Amino acid sequence: MKPLNDSKQTGHAQFRRLHEKNRPSVEFSIDGQAYQALLGDTVLTALLTNQGAIRRTEFSGQKRAGFCLMGACQDCWIWLESGERLRACSTMLESGMRLITGLTEDPQHE
Amino acid sequence: MNDIPVIIGAGPAGIRAAQTLVEFGVRPIILDEGMRWGGQIYRQQPTNFGRTSRQLYGFDSSKADALSKVFMGLMNQVDYRPQSLVWNVEQNRLDVIHQGQSTMLPWQSLIVATGATDRVLPFPGWTLPGVFTMGATQIALKYQACAIGAQVILAGTGPLLYLVAYQYVKAGATVLAVLDTAHFSSQIKALPGLLNQPIQLARGMYYVGWLMSRGIKIRRGIRIVRAEGKNTIEALVIKNERGVVETLPCDALGVGYALRPETQIADGLGCEFKFDPMQRAHVPVKDIAGRSSLDGVYLAGDGAGIMGADAAELSGELSALALVLDRAVHPGDAEPLRRRAKYLERRIQNITRFRAGLETAFPCPDNWIEQLTDETIICRCEEITFGHIRDAITTCDIREVNRLKALSRAGMGRCQGRMCSQASAEILAHLTKQPLLNVGRLRGQPPIKPVPAHILAEASTPKTEAAK
Numbered sequence: 001m002k003p004l005n006d007s008k009q010t011g012h013a014q015f016r017r018l019h020e021k022n023r024p025s026v027e028f029s030i031d032g033q034a035y036q037a038l039l040g041d042t043v044l045t046a047l048l049t050n051q052g053a054i055r056r057t058e059f060s061g062q063k064r065a066g067f068c069l070m071g072a073c074q075d076c077w078i079w080l081e082s083g084e085r086l087r088a089c090s091t092m093l094e095s096g097m098r099l100i101t102g103l104t105e106d107p108q109h110e
Numbered sequence: 111m112n113d114i115p116v117i118i119g120a121g122p123a124g125i126r127a128a129q130t131l132v133e134f135g136v137r138p139i140i141l142d143e144g145m146r147w148g149g150q151i152y153r154q155q156p157t158n159f160g161r162t163s164r165q166l167y168g169f170d171s172s173k174a175d176a177l178s179k180v181f182m183g184l185m186n187q188v189d190y191r192p193q194s195l196v197w198n199v200e201q202n203r204l205d206v207i208h209q210g211q212s213t214m215l216p217w218q219s220l221i222v223a224t225g226a227t228d229r230v231l232p233f234p235g236w237t238l239p240g241v242f243t244m245g246a247t248q249i250a251l252k253y254q255a256c257a258i259g260a261q262v263i264l265a266g267t268g269p270l271l272y273l274v275a276y277q278y279v280k281a282g283a284t285v286l287a288v289l290d291t292a293h294f295s296s297q298i299k300a301l302p303g304l305l306n307q308p309i310q311l312a313r314g315m316y317y318v319g320w321l322m323s324r325g326i327k328i329r330r331g332i333r334i335v336r337a338e339g340k341n342t343i344e345a346l347v348i349k350n351e352r353g354v355v356e357t358l359p360c361d362a363l364g365v366g367y368a369l370r371p372e373t374q375i376a377d378g379l380g381c382e383f384k385f386d387p388m389q390r391a392h393v394p395v396k397d398i399a400g401r402s403s404l405d406g407v408y409l410a411g412d413g414a415g416i417m418g419a420d421a422a423e424l425s426g427e428l429s430a431l432a433l434v435l436d437r438a439v440h441p442g443d444a445e446p447l448r449r450r451a452k453y454l455e456r457r458i459q460n461i462t463r464f465r466a467g468l469e470t471a472f473p474c475p476d477n478w479i480e481q482l483t484d485e486t487i488i489c490r491c492e493e494i495t496f497g498h499i500r501d502a503i504t505t506c507d508i509r510e511v512n513r514l515k516a517l518s519r520a521g522m523g524r525c526q527g528r529m530c531s532q533a534s535a536e537i538l539a540h541l542t543k544q545p546l547l548n549v550g551r552l553r554g555q556p557p558i559k560p561v562p563a564h565i566l567a568e569a570s571t572p573k574t575e576a577a578k
């Protein structure tokens with residue numbers, strides 16, 4: 001199978017796609033930057049096949065990348081640019097979604 | 111029958127309960143948080159994925175297919191409401207959110223089949239990106255055809271550890287090691303109990319043999335010391351079977367110590383709970399047929415205590431039969447129903463003996479607290495550390511979990527204690543030298559899961575105004 005651009009190019013992606021790679025691609029943005037994922041991805045999969053984390057915690061600013069993937073731990077709530085919040089593990093990615101992770105802010109936490 | 115029974119959960123228990131009610135001419139409402147039926151065990155991939163049932167569910171594919179076929183056949187005879195989250199429960203009403211709108215649903219008979227989540231025990235570094243629960247590790251593959259990382263370590267204990275390892279390797283993922291906190295001797299000791307379900311036992315042994323034949327390192331009797339890494343997991347540090355500390359590089363960790371029941375709805379309804387030493391947790395009281403302490407409330411599947419998917423199917427049917435008998439839905443001779451119930455009860459009892467065997471084979475570690483440092487996060491929502499919890503316990507002389515929550519904020523976050531309540535209770539019991547059962551049970555409160563603030567505001571508006 002041909003390598004996907006998502007994980008191979010950045011080298012920082014957390015998730016690795018094993019199968020189901022021939023699905024239509026979906027365009028979306030993370031913190032204003034354009035990205036691609038695949039139709040049928042959750043928002044969490046779309047984020048983690050492109051990068052290594054999805055949000056920062058409210059208190060210490062630690063990076064997080066989800067934890068339970070079944071809607072129990074509530075550790076993957078992120079923002080849309082429109083101001084709504086969504087739970088990334090249980091929300092399907094939609095074309096044109098504009099996701100905010102806050103990962104590019106607060107460099108003092110790095 | 112005037113009232114419409116409501117089933118919460120469309121996993122194996124909920125589906126069999128629905129099937130049974132339909133057989134007696136009842137059209138239940140089925141509320142399920144998932145996008146598609148099947149629960150977590152038989153979770154379905156998105157509709158545009160093409161893997162076969164065999165690839166997704168392995169040896170359980172025939173069970174998954176059978177259950178799915180049953181449910182599809184029921185579609186016109188049930189009121190199935192997917193993506194419907196029950197976020198509040200009261201004596202006669204449920205508040206259900208669907209596509210951002212909350213509605214109130216009255217109920218008289220309720221079958222609660224809410225399933226399970228991973229039993230989680232914290233360790234230093236467990237909140238690092240790249241660390242996922244064992245359930246999450248499996249869902250990434252089953253639901254999204256992804257591995258949680260390129261260099262995966264699987265650790266903890268329980269049958270899922272070996273199953274997930276097998277599924278990962280089979281799907282082409284790199285599994286560096288399978289690390290079981292249980293000792294091999296425990297697994298030998300458990301054989302008599304496990305022989306109650308010889309097929310399940312044989313499968314477990316098959317996974318181990320298969321992994322070993324492919325050169326996957328399986329190690330038993332280990333302890334997790336910490337996960338290391340700056341912004342992501344870079345290594346797992348363990349104490350090996352000889353007590354020697356080892357650092358194992360990796361970029362992902364799947365970790366879990368078997369499962370815990372999702373009891374928030376039973377709790378919110380006011381069901382009586384009791385401490386179950388085997389599960390090291392308080393579980394709702396029920397009779398073998400699934401009757402809770404409350405009239406009209408039935409409990410089925412793992413949500414009432416971990417018994418596995420096969421027992422969930424049986425208990426789903428059994429709880430629906432109990433409902434049919436109790437509510438006199440069935441006008442004819444009740445004797446065949448009772449005979450069927452007796453048969454189901456016998457099969458469940460058999461699985462109970464197997465479950466006891468599993469607990470012996472894969473005991474939840476009791477020395478995990480020793481690995482905690484003052485900085486180790488216990489409550490990952492509120493980022494409450496072990497040091498903070500210990501100080502709260504000693505300075506305020508706390509001896510009970512709800513007081514610990516109030517004074518430390520551990521368990522007060524969005525997950526409502528799902529991820530930390532077991533750990534907090536065990537820490538409290540350990541530090542105050544009390545048996546676990548004495549520290550009590552963390553009481554839940556609405557919302558059962560987070561809902562948008564405007565919905566909470568609307569729900570608290572007096573009814574007369576809301577009706578306008």
